[in-house]
Amino acid sequence: MKRADSAAAASVTLSTIALEDSILPVPLRFAPPYADLSTNPDGFAYNWQLLEYAFHLPKPIDFPAFKTPMSEEDIATARRYISTCRRAAGYSFINSSERMSVEEKDGSTTVETEFSSFESLSAFAIAFRQIHEQDEKASFRVVHNILSKYARTTEDPDNDERSDHLRHWRGAVGKLMGTMLKPYVARLVADAMSPTGVSKMPVPFENVRPLEVMSRWNYGDLIHWGEKRSDLEAALGRDEVFNALERMHVAESMAGLAHMYFGFSQVVEQAIRLQPENEPRP
Secondary structure: OOOOOOOOOOOOOOOOOOHHHHHOOOOOOOOOOOHHHOOOHHHHHHHHHHHHHHHOOOOHHHOOOOOOOOOHHHHHHHHHHHHHHHHHOOOOOOOOOOEEEEEEEOOEEEEEEEOOOHHHHHHHHHHHHHHHOOOOOOOHHHHHHHHHHHHHHOOOOOHHHHHHHHHHHHHHHHHHHHOOHHHHHHHHHHHHHOOOOOOOOOOOOOOOOHHHHHHHHHHHHHOOOOOOHHHHHHHHOOOHHHHHHHHHHHHHHHHHHHHHHHHHHHHHHHHOOOOOOOOOOO
16 A cells, blocks of 8 residues: 655745835824815825835924014915915815826736826926925925014014924925925835845935936926926836836826925925915915
8 A cells, every 4th residue: 555645735925015115104294284174094104104214304284383473475485385385285186196006018018107187287287386396486395485584683582493393394305396295205114124224235216316306298298298297208218117217206296296385385385374364365
């Protein structure tokens, strides 16, 4: 009689998670700015968990209001920045959840995307420009400079705290102009995992520069068919995968900065809350 040994077949399922998502959930110290105006509050919360991990920004509500009267023009500029941020927070683009996937099989590549419409992206780009571009009259930089001016030139024991708040917000915005939010967080996670504090692990899309991506889209198609159209055509003219990635990158570049600008607008609300109401709040 022959003895037969049987071995149970073992199967292993491997799952992966993006570095930036490995830190979730991140406790939030304040509600995601303007999530109450959003149709996708979970999306706002996701982005703010990444921002909280990356920058641990001061709470907007803790910014000391200016007691010294501000000029009517400065108040109007600040209120315009706030109203534009509040309006942009309700746009369909910033409330969408965009995805792409790439599958390689039998020598062929399949790309699947879930992107918001070109119409919604274009509409958001116009509103975003007003709070982002330095030469706009009520942009982040202009309003930040206004608050910094009063923190510098008025006599008030709270000015050191104000300057500290403003420095943190300006620094965080500067970081996201150079690196998209997800790769920025992924690099922080990778470095935190390294015994030396500096990891050699490559982070996908860390070399993508948001300012460059947004510029070629805004001045190559979305807002103007202008001086950047050849740059955009070159970025989109390679293959289906690169086209989808380029589209994803402009969305992520704008979204990360937009949430930062929304947060700063709540700082601005606190800064001017004791100023006279010269015009109705939007």
